[in-house]
Amino acid sequence: MTxxxxxxxxxxxxxxxxxxxxxxxxxxxxxxxxFFFIGLESTQDISNRLILRSHWGVLATVxxxxxxxxxxxxxFVLPAVDRRRANRGPIAVVAEKDQSFLRRHRFKIMIxxxxxxPVIIVSTVGMQGSLKWVNNFGVQVLIYVMLAWGLNIVVGLxxxxxxxxxxxxxxxxxxxxxxxxHFGLSFWILLPAAGIMAAFWGVLLGFPVLRLRGDxxxxxxxxxxxxxxxxxxxxxxxxxGSAGISGIPKITFFGWFDFNVSSxxxxxxxxxxxxxxxYYTIFLYYLILALALLTAFVTIRLRRxxxxxxxxxxxxxxxxxxxxxxxxxxxxxxAFAIGAMFGxxxxxxxxxxxxxxxxxxxxxxxxxxxxxxxxxxxxxxLSGIAIAALVMIGGxxxxxxxxxxxxxxxxxxxxxxxxxxxxxxxxxxxxxxxPRGFVGSREPTAYLKEARAVxxxxxxxxxx
Amino acid sequence: MAGTNLQTxxxxxxxxxxxxxxxxxxxxxxxxxxxxxxxxxIGPNGAGKTTVFNCITGFYKPTExxxxxxxxxxxxxxxxxxxxxxxxxxxxxxxTFQNIRLFSGMxxxxxxxxxxxxxxxxxxxxxVLGLLGLGGYKDASRASIEKAVYWxxxxxxxxxxxxxxxxxxxxxQRRLEIARAMCTGPELLCLDEPAAGLNPKESLALNELxxxxxxxxxxxxxxxxxxxxxxxxxxxxxxxxxxxxxxSDGSPASVRSDPKVIAAYLGVDDEEVGDVLVExxxxxxxxxxxxxxxxxxxxxxxxxxxxxxxxxxxxxxGGETIVPASPAASKAAxxxxxxxxxxxxxxxxxxx
Numbered sequence: 001m002t003x004x005x006x007x008x009x010x011x012x013x014x015x016x017x018x019x020x021x022x023x024x025x026x027x028x029x030x031x032x033x034x035f036f037f038i039g040l041e042s043t044q045d046i047s048n049r050l051i052l053r054s055h056w057g058v059l060a061t062v063x064x065x066x067x068x069x070x071x072x073x074x075x076f077v078l079p080a081v082d083r084r085r086a087n088r089g090p091i092a093v094v095a096e097k098d099q100s101f102l103r104r105h106r107f108k109i110m111i112x113x114x115x116x117x118p119v120i121i122v123s124t125v126g127m128q129g130s131l132k133w134v135n136n137f138g139v140q141v142l143i144y145v146m147l148a149w150g151l152n153i154v155v156g157l158x159x160x161x162x163x164x165x166x167x168x169x170x171x172x173x174x175x176x177x178x179x180x181x182h183f184g185l186s187f188w189i190l191l192p193a194a195g196i197m198a199a200f201w202g203v204l205l206g207f208p209v210l211r212l213r214g215d216x217x218x219x220x221x222x223x224x225x226x227x228x229x230x231x232x233x234x235x236x237x238x239x240x241g242s243a244g245i246s247g248i249p250k251i252t253f254f255g256w257f258d259f260n261v262s263s264x265x266x267x268x269x270x271x272x273x274x275x276x277x278x279y280y281t282i283f284l285y286y287l288i289l290a291l292a293l294l295t296a297f298v299t300i301r302l303r304r305x306x307x308x309x310x311x312x313x314x315x316x317x318x319x320x321x322x323x324x325x326x327x328x329x330x331x332x333x334x335a336f337a338i339g340a341m342f343g344x345x346x347x348x349x350x351x352x353x354x355x356x357x358x359x360x361x362x363x364x365x366x367x368x369x370x371x372x373x374x375x376x377x378x379x380x381x382l383s384g385i386a387i388a389a390l391v392m393i394g395g396x397x398x399x400x401x402x403x404x405x406x407x408x409x410x411x412x413x414x415x416x417x418x419x420x421x422x423x424x425x426x427x428x429x430x431x432x433x434x435p436r437g438f439v440g441s442r443e444p445t446a447y448l449k450e451a452r453a454v455x456x457x458x459x460x461x462x463x464x
Numbered sequence: 465m466a467g468t469n470l471q472t473x474x475x476x477x478x479x480x481x482x483x484x485x486x487x488x489x490x491x492x493x494x495x496x497x498x499x500x501x502x503x504x505x506i507g508p509n510g511a512g513k514t515t516v517f518n519c520i521t522g523f524y525k526p527t528e529x530x531x532x533x534x535x536x537x538x539x540x541x542x543x544x545x546x547x548x549x550x551x552x553x554x555x556x557x558x559x560t561f562q563n564i565r566l567f568s569g570m571x572x573x574x575x576x577x578x579x580x581x582x583x584x585x586x587x588x589x590x591x592v593l594g595l596l597g598l599g600g601y602k603d604a605s606r607a608s609i610e611k612a613v614y615w616x617x618x619x620x621x622x623x624x625x626x627x628x629x630x631x632x633x634x635x636x637q638r639r640l641e642i643a644r645a646m647c648t649g650p651e652l653l654c655l656d657e658p659a660a661g662l663n664p665k666e667s668l669a670l671n672e673l674x675x676x677x678x679x680x681x682x683x684x685x686x687x688x689x690x691x692x693x694x695x696x697x698x699x700x701x702x703x704x705x706x707x708x709x710x711x712s713d714g715s716p717a718s719v720r721s722d723p724k725v726i727a728a729y730l731g732v733d734d735e736e737v738g739d740v741l742v743e744x745x746x747x748x749x750x751x752x753x754x755x756x757x758x759x760x761x762x763x764x765x766x767x768x769x770x771x772x773x774x775x776x777x778x779x780x781x782g783g784e785t786i787v788p789a790s791p792a793a794s795k796a797a798x799x800x801x802x803x804x805x806x807x808x809x810x811x812x813x814x815x816x
Contacts, residue, residue: 298595305594305601306577306584309570313578316567323521323559324579324648325552334591444571446609448625452571458630459569 019075026070031063038062061408107383114289118282127278134278136397138285139353143346145389146292148373149299149382150342155371156379157299157308158335159315159462161218163367164205164225168198168340170232170362172347177245177357178238187251191348198344199337201228206336210329225367232359244358250280251287251352259283284353291349295342296382302338304445311335312380312445315462369393376430378437379461387438392423472534474499474652474684475520480529482515482708489515490708493529497652497701499536502678502685504695504716507705508728513688514562516705517654520686521559522548533557535651536682553582558650560641562657562688568630572621572640575629576612579647584608615643618676620669635666639673646677652684653677659691667691671698696720704728 039059045051102109117138121130147169154162172194179190209220232239239245252258257270259280267279302308310331313321321328351357373392377385399415399422406413434440440456473496482490490512497503505513518524520531520543531543533555541555551557567575577584587604588594594601616622619639624632629640638658645653658674659667675698677683689695695702695716702719704712706728712719719725 301595302591305588305591306581307588307591309574309578310581312570312574313567316569317565319523320561320565320567321578322523322549323552323561323565324581324644325549326578326581327549327553442569444574444626446573446577447571448573448609448613450626452626454569454571454628458628 015075015079019071022074023067023071027063027067030066031059034059034062058408110383110386111293115286118285122278122282127276130278131281134285135281137394139281139288140397141390141393142285142288142292143350143353144370144373144393145386146288146295146346147343147370148377148385148389149292149295150339150346151370151374152339152380152382152385153299153302153311153342154335154339155374155462156381156385157303157315158311158332159460160332160335161214161221161462162336162339163218163222163364163371164228165221165339165343165370166362166364166367167205167225167228168202168343169347169350169366170228170359171198171201171340172344173351173357173361174232174239174245174347175344176348176351177248180249180351181245181247184249187249187348187352188254191345194348195341195344198347199341202336202338202340202343203333205340206333210332222364222367225362225364229359229362232362239359242358242360244356244360245351246356248351248355248357250355251283253283284349288349288353291345295345298338298342299382307331307334309445316460372427376427376437378434378439378441378456380442380459381437381439384437384439391426395426396423472499473497474534475686476530476532476534477516477520478530478532480516480519480531481527482512482519482524483527488708490519490526493705493708493710495703495710495713497684497686499534499684500678500682501700502674502687502698503701503703504687504689504699505703505705506689506692506695506719507711510707511705512708513705514656515708517559517656517686517688519544520551521557521654522546522551533652552648552650556649556651557654558645558648558652559654560638560645560656560658562660564634564637564641566629566637566641566644568628570629571626572616572629572632573609573612573625575640575644576615576647577608579644580608580611583649611647615646618646619643619673635662635669638662638666638670642673642677646681646683650683652686654686656688657690658687659689659694662691667694670694674698 041053043051118134121133151165154160175194175197176190179185205224209217233241250259257265257267310326314331373388377388396419399419402415405415436456441453442459443453444451475497478494480490480493507513519526526544533541533543543551584604588601616625659670699716702716704725711724712722
């Protein structure tokens, strides 16, 4: 405590001199530490002689980074933190009363940005260059946003820990893939069918696990996810096992035009525009955006209906729920079913987008990532979850682009291989910084005078 | 009170028994709760009061016995056969808990809206119509908020309506729990120690609230309470339990002077019952000792000459060990035995 106040007192008198001094110390310390770790490397040559190789350039880079980091921290970050701490009280009151335009309309602005995203990308990097950005970032992130919003109903609202959510994703994907390839049904018929199918399996899972709570529930749902995957692998007659199903039909625009170059209704022919693969990607982007927004809309709507309130009440206290005449069995089943339904929608979309699916896409890691997004975003909060999906999934994709890391860590460094490590570090950092996720507070569903967010100190995570 | 004699009691408990393994928590308990009255269920710690509540509200399934709830419409419900949530939804019995169970992460208003779940569920067409924005959900929603506001005013929580329930003070949480139970529209309200942990002022406000509920909504109240000031003040009818058995039943005044009740609460030796009876007029004796574990359960007391044989405490019956809730230690039983043996001991107590 005294050290901190000492620091601040000094930094107010001459922040830059102090910062330079501290940066020098940090540089010295890191040079001493990293001298052997990074600066020297012992290898053997062909005749088994031990050779000492030096990496002075890398060592210098690391030491310089440490020094700069320390300088910036002391000179700018600490004073900023102090200033904020000192002004916290009055600022909060002012912010509440005088909300800026951006803050009041932040959701509308976000949605407008999402709608304009493909346009911006196409106009900056061109039709062909947009493929990567729209597909890898836009569509990929939005699929996870939708999945996480679906799981949010089960985990975030109803407080039922579900580790097998990917099973419903798989059910939706296989429902579309099988019915689409065998019967040639349209995506627009099979989308609701896939949702209903997944909801059915959600209820089926729900029944046996209704009595389980906490760890036991988590284990059974985990097992359920694995059962579905193993069935998909081993039921070769229907699912073609690990070989997967290929040639899944593309989505058409309600039969008006489609995206097969050879078809007479190809979009290029209908609108007389040049042939490009980017149309389908952009179409998929808008489709998944619409599906994700539907999920958000339904979730927001449901929260204000009695069933949504009952879910949250169930998360807070199940016994009290029953004492108020709420049928907790049905309430849990609806949470499972509706959460699973959105997983099914996302699955059908996934199958249509990939054109090929096999059980490898539905491993436990997927469930874990989706759950991690929900927890990181703040359970129950749609905006927090969207940010978390962007950070986690978008961040993974961004890593591929970070070729400059090769300059630091050598040519053999492939950043993608380290993504899980970075992912883990990011999660630990976020959980230390914000233990209840990006958005820990909860918006009330009804109010008399003013809607005040409920602090995360009062909400519960649920245990069943 | 008028006309209650002609009416059937709202709740009738017949030969209720609840055994946990070999432990008899309630043994052959019968009592009735008259309609439109406040019935208090009292007794020393561990007497089985909360167990009776849990049986009535369906959280336990009783081993034996029948619990009949008669609604104002004349409909009869056998509570021991119903799942817990239907007891509230259909038979209109609501309850509160000894350790407050609020939805702490939801606002005070939301807590009261959750309590109106079933009515709102029907109004929203079981979610489907409500989701599409069809049907009368909007009106029902407005009505539910009005009902919540009514109870917020009654419970004096209007200015806290938009705060999280977990942020309220202890006394306010108690009042909110009662308001929440009332929002389910019950005909019988079961309160498990509503005055526990309240200061005298809050306790007084609680009395007002409960009397107001009985007066304005006609709801009958069944009450577990340790705070004798509350019990004697507001209840019309008192049932006293000891070791899962009823030892007294009647008006507050008659129960207060019942030697068995005094013995149960104070755990005095039989010779001293008479001396205590002299002091009966002074209710503070009871109040002072209430809440303290009855001395009757202490081992020192078992040296009484009235202690039963060992076979009395652990009894082999049909292969399973049954441990009756220690009748040997029951002071009420001792008094009973004594009064049976000798002629009525001390009728010299003060006139009631």
